[in-house]
Amino acid sequence: MATGSPAVGTGLDACLAQAVAADAGLADTAAVIAAIAAAAIDISEVIGRGALGGDLAAAGAHNSDGDVQKALDVIAHQRVTEALRGAPVAEVASEEAEGVMHLNPGAPLAVAIDPLDGSSNIGVNMAVGTIFGIRPAVQDPANPIASFTTPGTAQLAAGFVTYGPATALVLTLGHGTQVYVLDRAERAFRLTHAELDVPVSAKEYAINASNARHWDGPIKAFIEDCLRGADGPRDKDFNMRWLGSLVADAQRVLMRGGVFLYPGDGRKGYAQGRLRLLYEAAPIAMLMEQAGAGATDGGRRILEIAATGIHERVPLVFGSQEEVACVAKYVDGRNHSAGRSPLFGQRGLIRS
Ligand SMILES: O=P(O)(O)OC[C@H]1O[C@](O)(COP(=O)(O)O)[C@@H](O)[C@@H]1O
Ligand SMILES: [Mg+2]
Numbered sequence: 001m002a003t004g005s006p007a008v009g010t011g012l013d014a015c016l017a018q019a020v021a022a023d024a025g026l027a028d029t030a031a032v033i034a035a036i037a038a039a040a041i042d043i044s045e046v047i048g049r050g051a052l053g054g055d056l057a058a059a060g061a062h063n064s065d066g067d068v069q070k071a072l073d074v075i076a077h078q079r080v081t082e083a084l085r086g087a088p089v090a091e092v093a094s095e096e097a098e099g100v101m102h103l104n105p106g107a108p109l110a111v112a113i114d115p116l117d118g119s120s121n122i123g124v125n126m127a128v129g130t131i132f133g134i135r136p137a138v139q140d141p142a143n144p145i146a147s148f149t150t151p152g153t154a155q156l157a158a159g160f161v162t163y164g165p166a167t168a169l170v171l172t173l174g175h176g177t178q179v180y181v182l183d184r185a186e187r188a189f190r191l192t193h194a195e196l197d198v199p200v201s202a203k204e205y206a207i208n209a210s211n212a213r214h215w216d217g218p219i220k221a222f223i224e225d226c227l228r229g230a231d232g233p234r235d236k237d238f239n240m241r242w243l244g245s246l247v248a249d250a251q252r253v254l255m256r257g258g259v260f261l262y263p264g265d266g267r268k269g270y271a272q273g274r275l276r277l278l279y280e281a282a283p284i285a286m287l288m289e290q291a292g293a294g295a296t297d298g299g300r301r302i303l304e305i306a307a308t309g310i311h312e313r314v315p316l317v318f319g320s321q322e323e324v325a326c327v328a329k330y331v332d333g334r335n336h337s338a339g340r341s342p343l344f345g346q347r348g349l350i351r352s
């Protein structure tokens, strides 16, 4: 939506109509975005009522990843899949469904979606979200998940919604990253930021430091050097933030820069970290790149990685270009701080 960007305040529907007028090939993608946005408004209302609407954190069954599904995970999954059923979507890969869901056979698009991101924040009135990536549907009788085994570069659009103090939709159709905020009175998203531009350098990092003892040497070294601040090799003091909600951390990075890391670690089941390639890392990576930031698994560009399973995990590093590049230097051993050589030569984010 870069060419002749709509004015701040323009509604999402008008912005999508303008994008389709410029490129008729975007019509189906725009219809899917409109459907997700409508579902997000419903979800936002459920979240906004908090405990008045019942216990949204009530535990239910386990999902495909072994996580306990909370009531809001299930509500969000139902709302988004109902909405996508009325859109030109053939298949959906949802965090909350074991296999690929077949909605409208023969339709042109496929959607990977995390209906409710940041589940540990449900019930404590903290930000949660919805993350999605839209791809062409691929028919291949030999590969039942063919729509989702193309690399992230195949995504036609990606976005996330943060249900925070304001409900915001962060969106890219491959021409920059825009932010829309929900106008609650009108039940419509309105453009607030036409072109995000993430600062190249930053002094803020995000990582779950309670896992420090499980990290590999390069990650320990990177964080240790951030902690040493202006007294260490990085020559600057860092701030730290961790919200426990990928969408909220990603939105902060998009708005003011910084670097986010969820590396692989030594805990059982965490060799590839915690975050899922198709419906967490790949959409966030597209949004980051379209805003001038980077996203890697510590070395490889996330958007060039092809999934082999719909719930596959991937180590994730994203944010300001200099910091993402700096992490890569630690991972491949180029950054040797004096006196710390024993830490190097150990495995990086990518464990075999
Ligand atoms: O609890 P941890 O290990 O710090 O993980 C937090 C991460 O897990 C997530 O909650 C995973 O997403 P889900 O809530 O959709 O499973 C991210 O939003 C967040 O960044
Ligand atoms: Mg998630």
Ligand SMILES: [Mg+2]
Binding pocket: 095, 114, 115, 116, 117, 118, 119
């Ligand atoms: Mg989730």
